Amino acid sequence: MKDSFITPFTLEIPREYKKYKTQGNKQQIQKEIPGIKEASVTAETKNKASYKELQNSQKEFNVASMMARTLRQSLSSSMAEICEAYIFGKLTAKFRKLAKMEEGETGTRPLFLSKYGHLLNGFDFNANAPFKDIFSAKYFVKQGSKRGQIILHFPSSIPKKALKSPKKATNFKIITRLIALSDYRFDHHIQGYMPLSKELHGKFGTFESAMFPFLKIPMEPTTGMISVNNGMVPVETGLFLVMALCFYKYENGKFEHLNKSSSMQILQVL
16 A cells, blocks of 8 residues: 655645645645735735835936937947947946935936036946046146037147057047036926926037047147037036047058047046
């Protein structure tokens, strides 16, 4: 005679119960699982609260993601080539943290780039070529006659000493963009976020230097001005000054962008 044993019996029953049958016995046994009913009620309550919190967090995340996407779309093609994989996910996380600087319920807190954008100063787009390690030349940034205008000045320098270039590099170029991103505030009437400077959101101005060769003699000083638009830029706007140092290899009559070794950074948010 075989020893009797218990095996699970599968039926559509409440999750807090389980049915069994014994070998050689057609009788079914139904038994409540201790504590599962109470746990189910508690989990349901927690899930409702967690779901609401998730929804609220998602609202702020969506705005942060849109800001990162707009900044990416405002870069030149050469600047975009420098960006490492997943860098805009990291940038989204940086934008997302700005909401935590203001008090209020999650999902309704404003994202003020004009007020807290400076927390993104020094953000590198290529971790393999940090800007401060690659670019040691002096430069000066000065506000123009009105907000939205920037004057850049690069004093005389020796490229071989001021720039840490890859071995293959024969030339370099400096590209700088001033990108306007609007502050966002939650509108309780429409239950969504609205830009406070919609007209200028994503607008930009550009300064691009000539293609310079790597020399062991001093270069001439260079000055340029960047303007987002011809009018005054509202205070409800963060102005992102992004500078890229692009290295190139000249070969067979063409310049090849050494994007993996090039560097780019958010210098300042004004």
